[in-house]
Amino acid sequence: MAERMSQDLSEALKETTKEVHEQAENTQFMKSFQKGKVSLREFKLYLASLYYVYSALEEECERNKDNPVYAPVYFPTELNRSASLEKDLEYFYGPTWRREIQCHKATQKYVDRLHHVGQDEPELLVAHAYTRYLGDLSGGQILKAIAQKSLHLPTTGEGLAFFNFPEITNIHKFKQLYRARMNAIPMDAVTEKRILEEAKRSFLLNIEVFEELQRLTQGQPSANGNAVQPKLELRTRGTNRSHSPVAAVENERAQMQHKDMLPSTPLLRWVLALFFLAMTVAVGLYTM
Numbered sequence: 001m002a003e004r005m006s007q008d009l010s011e012a013l014k015e016t017t018k019e020v021h022e023q024a025e026n027t028q029f030m031k032s033f034q035k036g037k038v039s040l041r042e043f044k045l046y047l048a049s050l051y052y053v054y055s056a057l058e059e060e061c062e063r064n065k066d067n068p069v070y071a072p073v074y075f076p077t078e079l080n081r082s083a084s085l086e087k088d089l090e091y092f093y094g095p096t097w098r099r100e101i102q103c104h105k106a107t108q109k110y111v112d113r114l115h116h117v118g119q120d121e122p123e124l125l126v127a128h129a130y131t132r133y134l135g136d137l138s139g140g141q142i143l144k145a146i147a148q149k150s151l152h153l154p155t156t157g158e159g160l161a162f163f164n165f166p167e168i169t170n171i172h173k174f175k176q177l178y179r180a181r182m183n184a185i186p187m188d189a190v191t192e193k194r195i196l197e198e199a200k201r202s203f204l205l206n207i208e209v210f211e212e213l214q215r216l217t218q219g220q221p222s223a224n225g226n227a228v229q230p231k232l233e234l235r236t237r238g239t240n241r242s243h244s245p246v247a248a249v250e251n252e253r254a255q256m257q258h259k260d261m262l263p264s265t266p267l268l269r270w271v272l273a274l275f276f277l278a279m280t281v282a283v284g285l286y287t288m
């Protein structure tokens, strides 16, 4: 067997993907998300894209569950996301969600890579599982809180099943276990290097998806040349309108209109405030 690298796989993965992680965080889509500026339309497209990605990833994890190059990190009960994404998509798109969503080009590229890896280079599958699942258990938890607040989603969790891991009681400990399992996968130095490269590739595939989402929601032509305007109308099963995405959109619109009515510069606001103050004093003096 060829020489094994000195550093643990988990440490090497973290180090190697640091730069692409920053790149992913700094995509326009993720920056808007972090600022709480993600629109409902963007969020719905994001979930739809994730659904295709996780369906492919989990199909390949299932295929390789007994393969020693993947088996140690096979945690379907704790990690699988496809079923929770199905719930979220039904919440946002309604019962016909399967007909409403589509797999856009960058997502399809990611899906194709996952199938290729799962079928032809299964030793690289751990890189994809790492990128998505450890990401969901890390930054994903921050995004959950932001999405809930900015889209006014119910605190009971509807529409956010993707971000919830009910089978994991302690996320920090689970991540430690996951890292230990990754480190226990038998591999030589050449394979480890290929896994590190694949992890970077996986981040880049995610970045391409975010960039495509951005283009789609801006109504600009997508990479395949089609200007895609996703549907805005919403169907939800939620009975509490104030918590529904519809209410969120209405709220968003109302907030925008409200903002439009206010003077845009602080100076103008001061002048207006002084004007009203002077008027109040004048009326007071007049009525005395």
Ligand code: HEM
Residues within 6 Å of the ligand: 010, 013, 014, 021, 024, 025, 030, 031, 033, 034, 130, 131, 132, 134, 135, 136, 138, 139, 140, 142, 203, 206
């Ligand atoms: C706004 C977007 C994001 C934020 C705020 C964010 C934030 C974080 C934070 C705080 C950690 C924890 C670091 C630690 O425990 O030391 C983390 C880890 C991680 N993130 Fe992100 N992240 C974001 C996007 C992404 C994306 C898009 C991916 C991949 C698709 C990703 C994949 C990962 C992975 C794999 C880890 C685990 C690193 C390790 O411990 O090896 N993150 N992220």
